[in-house]
Amino acid sequence: MSSLRISLKISILRVRMVTFGLGLSFCKKVMKSFGGSIACSSEFGEWTEFELKFPDCNSTEVIAIKQELMKAKTVLFIGEQLGMLGRQIKNVAFQSDLNLTIKSLAQASELEEHQYEYSLIIIDGDLDANGWSLMSRLESKLGFTEGRIAFVHDEDSTRNLYFQRYVDIELYGMQKFVDDPANAIDYLLFEEFDVEQPAQPYNEISIKRTVMIVDDNHSLRSITSIMLEKQGLHVIQAENGQLALQTLEKEDVDLILMDIEMPIMDGLTATRHIRQSDASYASVPIVGYTGDKSEETVVKINEYGMNDYLVKPTPKDELIDKVATWIY
Incomplete structure (x- = not known):
């Protein structure tokens, strides 16, 4: 059977497979633990059908599970801790017991590749020319991390021509983050990133330069x-x-x-x-x-x-x- 990607937002999933003792009672306990259920029907020697019912992603059970998971997550914020973004992230981290580390862009760009082992790296994308220079140095090192990387930026501002050359980075709107930072961090930690992101303006090198x-x-x-x-x-x-x-x-x-x-x-x-x-x-x-x-x-x-x-x-x-x- 081909592999399936299951989202917590799926309400009902039917899976048909030949089964050789799946440990149904254990699976039932797991599903029940976060407010879901599992049922089974089969035809001897032919097939087995499981019905998995997942709770809504905003249910009490799922929220409680996420809160527990967040305590085990590590987040690196690259930006100024006294800036607007830094203050909001610190507030969310305090409320959710999130393990947060804050580094300025200059400090982060001096780290070694192995020092970026975090669950999530959030970068303040409000950069001037010097900031883009440091960002270039930083990005070349981020290809070694298995953590998620998010770049929070003004969607109308231009970016460096060679940005996102070394690693896939999720682009997240600054205003969207500011309006609801808790939901933004929840998305960046747990949701599948949007692969097809809208085209954004880049700095251009032209013959006029x-x-x-x-x-x-x-x-x-x-x-x-x-x-x-x-x-x-x-x-x-x-x-x-x-x-x-x-x-x-x-x-x-x-x-x-x-x-x-x-x-x-x-x-x-x-x-x-x-x-x-x-x-x-x-x-x-x-x-x-x-x-x-x-x-x-x-x-x-x-x-x-x-x-x-x-x-x-x-x-x-x-x-x-x-x-x-x-x-x-």
């Missing part, structure tokens, strides 16, 4: 340029910080990939000039493009005004993902 690669290594500039141009981007190259500043005076640039160590003018100095400028390009996103990921270098990257960083050599997917994060 311009990226400037600043690096003294000609080969690296060329390879990086080819990868980005294949995504439909317009790419400008500069071999040092001084040429980058001169280019910014003439070209509209949407993103800069900036090497740290270069002759004539290094990337940190060029970044400081850009940030201190009164020109329109003063706020252009700058991603440090470096082969040095030491703590000292990362601190300098932040101090000088870079928004993010990539470590060379960078795999194609990671490069494109990072660029998609910072281009609007």
